[in-house]
Amino acid sequence: MKKQIIRCPYCGSTAILRDASYVYGGKSRGGKVYVCSHYPECNSYVGVHPGTTIPKGTLANRELRKKRIRAHNTFDQIWKQGILSRRDAYRWIADKFSLNEQQAHIGRFSDYMCDQLIIESQKVLHNNISLPLAG
Incomplete structure (x- = not known):
C-alpha cells in the first residue's frame, strides 16, 4: 500500500x-x-x-482540538446515559448531518461541525432527561 x-x-x-x-x-x-x-x-x-x-x-490546531474534545464530551453523554447505544449514536450523527460512516467521526469535524454537534447533542440530552416518577 x-x-x-x-x-x-x-x-x-x-x-x-x-x-x-x-x-x-x-x-x-x-x-x-x-x-x-x-x-x-x-x-x-x-x-x-x-x-x-x-x-x-x-x-487540528489548539482551538479545534479543544472544540473536538467539547463536542465529544457532550455527544458521548448520549450513549453513556443509555439514550442510544454507542453504535446507534454514531449512526445518529451520520443521519443527522447526512454523512457517510467514514465522515461521521468527530476527529474529522471542523469548528462549525463541532458547534452543530454540540447543539444537536444538547437537544437530545435535554429531551431525554429522566424525571422522577410521581409517587
Whole structure:
C-alpha cells in the first residue's frame, strides 16, 4: 500500500509521524501522533490509533482540538446515559448531518461541525432527561 502524505490544513506543510512524547513530553501515554513539520510554530497535530499509523482524524490546531474534545464530551453523554447505544449514536450523527460512516467521526469535524454537534447533542440530552416518577 502506498504511504499516504498528510498535509497540514493550516500551513500546507507535510505532517510527520512522531512519538507522542514529541508533543506531550512527560505527560505522554505512549503512542504516536502526526505533527505538522512546522511544529511548534504551527501547532497542529492529530493522534494515531494505537498500534497503527492511521490518524484518528485530521490535523487540528489548539482551538479545534479543544472544540473536538467539547463536542465529544457532550455527544458521548448520549450513549453513556443509555439514550442510544454507542453504535446507534454514531449512526445518529451520520443521519443527522447526512454523512457517510467514514465522515461521521468527530476527529474529522471542523469548528462549525463541532458547534452543530454540540447543539444537536444538547437537544437530545435535554429531551431525554429522566424525571422522577410521581409517587
